[in-house]
Amino acid sequence: MSAKNLLGRAPRIVNIGLRAFADDLAGRGVETVQVDWRPPAPGREAIEDLLARLGAQSKRIDAANAEGLKRLLAGDPVLTDVVRAGDVLPGLGKHVLLHSGPPIDWARMCGPMRGAVAGAIVFEGWAPDLKAATQLAAGSGVQFHPNHHFGAVGPMTGITTQSMPVMVVENRAFGNRAHCMINEGLGKVMRFGANDRSVLARLAWLRDVFGPAFGAALRRAGGLELSPLVARGLTMGDEMHQRNVACSALVLRALSPHFAREVGDGATLAECLAFIAGNEQFFLNIGMALGKSLTDPLGGIEACSLVTAMSRNGTDFGVRLSATGNDWFTAPVEMPQGLYFPGFSEADANPDMGDSAIMETIGLGAFAMAGAPAVVGFVGAGRASDALGYTRAMDGITLARNPKWTLPPLDFQGVPSGIDVRRVAGTGVQPAINTGIAHREPGVGQVGAGVARAPLACFDQALMAFAKTLGIRA
């Protein structure tokens, strides 16, 4: 483009700064886009310079991102089965525990995660009691790995061991599978670090009774298509992270006849159906496996700057990018801002935790807040009208709107999808994540719900590593 071109064509203007200039230009019919400029936060100059240098390769990156988006939006997740974790997750054998978030060892694990680890060890029979279990874990008698490394995800502590039942979601567009354990319900549960007798008894029932019945019902149903179900749930006020009332009910409605056909004993059938009906978060774990099944096909696309995972282990927050494959970019997790159940306060709270941020990674959760005004109050994020603001803000860091999953309050625009690390680092807008809040001590459970923010430092590191794959060094 030369100076001659400027004078020879109608000016089309990017207005950076005073909004009045953009209003004047738009009023005169001049094509104008307004940039709501903000001063760079001190210390971010290096990141901004890196972004500017990446601008030279923007065509290549944009093309790679288009491919990534295509894969993300083409996904066709189907819930097909429930199976024993050790049977489908290669390497998940004796003395191996999977946890949420990026890699972590016992020494750095937060309280609730230690509690869940001890509970799971007792559940598996690797130690007779919690005390012995703790000694085993602390004495490097077990191995820890992230769920994400095994094709799985788990909410909060996310502890998964070999004999637990996991749900299988198959992405039929690409043939890949992802797994997640069954949601245990509210209150004292292992995902919040609780580990007493009642918690372990429920896990045993899920393993021995509910899991097999659920799997049989799914097989008889020929699987459950999840994308239309999520679309339905969004119009019914779920955002699939802190609110799963509608989707859980839709699952129950779809599978009840199949449960009835597969479970001969009326009392057991009633128990199974009541378990789903009594757990408003039942769908969360299905949604997480769905999320993992959608994002896995994005891994390893050269020059693709899309985020493929956001996850927390209660100590570190981790981010993965398409172009950098299985590498984690980590920073200390932040405290969620939210509301506490009666009798609890922020002093009791554990920092942000769980693989469940996979929901936000695919455009649900806080990204879809506009469709779930009831959640805004639950997570203490302000007025119902503020819900729109969350979704709009996430628009600024994503590349597309998912046409399959639309939000009625935004005139049926799709949920913001495809987080671009360039946009997060460039705008400083931290992805918002709706989350439950665990007690900081092991064994207590959930004490509240709120909104957490993904630390910017993860995205800065990811951006630097991304630039390096393109031959640009910070």
Next chain:
Amino acid sequence: MSAKSAGGTLVNSLRRGFYADSVALMRIARALGAAPGVLQASLMIGSDSNKALLADSGLLAPASRAARADDLVIALRARTPAQAKAALKTAAQLLAGDRQAADTAGTQGVPGLGVALETLPQANLALISVPGEFAAREARRALERGLHVMIFSDNVPVAEEVALKRFAVSRGLLAMGPDCGTALIGGVPLAFANAVPRGAVGLISASGTGLQEVSCLLARAGHGVSHGIGVGGRDLSLEVDGLMTFAAFDALERDPATKRIILISKPPAAAVAAKVIVRAARCAKPVVLCLLGAPAAKLPRGVRMARTLEEAALGAAAISRTPKTATPRSGWIRGLFSGGTLAAEAQVVLMDAGVAVRSNAPVPGATACAAARGAAHTLIDLGDDEYTRGRPHPMIDPELRMAELRRVLRAKDSAAVLLDVVIGYGAHADPAGGIAAVLREAGKNAPPVIASVTGTDADPQHYARQVETLRAAGVTVAASNAAAARRAAQCVRAPRVAAKRSARR
């Protein structure tokens, strides 16, 4: 966070991560200044330069020293602690209201240049009006993405300006500005500019109001402008060395719509002026140079020099110099200008009429002074840095000039008051209305007020209506800024020595 001092109670409030643009903040600061008991109020982002400004005006509380550029500092001084507290509350409400207005405005902004270019891939120009210390960064990014830029911001360090312009030249792009808030590209007025018809005259200007005055005089005389390229107030300095002026010459020379070229500037550095004259002589199209206040120079063929903006726009022949009858008064001319180049043009006209003048922005031959007072003819540029540090330009906010106007109207030794009224995009909605209101307060014995209006009937404020408002208030409205200055010269008893000026040319 409050401290008691001789000047009442100082309070500062810090908003982390809050940003609003300077126009919005100044508007809120003004509203706060009018709140009960408030002596001083300022809202600024916490950049180092702003913190220095606040400290200078005694508004920076110790706790705010740690403020960062992405924080907002609300600083105010009130008579009592209760009033200070109440004012802080008012500030919070005003900020919330402003945020809501921005959120509900029809055009939703995007967060950065990258997104902007996805939204408007054919964009070819970035108009940049962020605080000066950040402007060069934004400009460089826009240039890197192949956009021409127009930097409206001022306070851009000169070294950054030179680097940017060199980079632009290497990419074949224009980097207009800084410190010159006007351009007209393909009939589109950018930032502070007027709605003028398209035509055959190409303008290159190192002066914002100079470009406005010339384009409006052309428009009102039935001519049009092909493009007006604002090259920046320092472009013809030794440091910048005319980088954009020469780029603009090249662009307009190639532009088929441009038939002739007018270059407007305050006096350039001598070495740069020589190069400009050589470039003008080499130009394939006729060129008129208006280097306000520059000494006469020997000119090559094809280059004409205009003494004033008026002459540059209309040609010497079209200017009527028939003296009007005016009763000379004793005393001094008090010029209060919002446009720096208009103040310079008035100085040139008065000196050519044999009137010795002083100014805070003196052209060669004029004497430096600080304010419109004392026993001298004084022409003050109220848009100069000393008046605009931390407050809006008088073209946006007429308050400062109205206060000065009240003062000179009361002064017994004012023989005539000379004003410019600049309208157009970006300017105040009704500058004439404010002047008329001050004049109505003034008594019958007030000195005559002479003004001109820089604008057109197509401007939002409407030229004819502004003129009408001024005339109804008793102002003598001249057809141009130069004509207004000539009229002022007739109001004072001056030795008639300058009549033969044209003989020099």
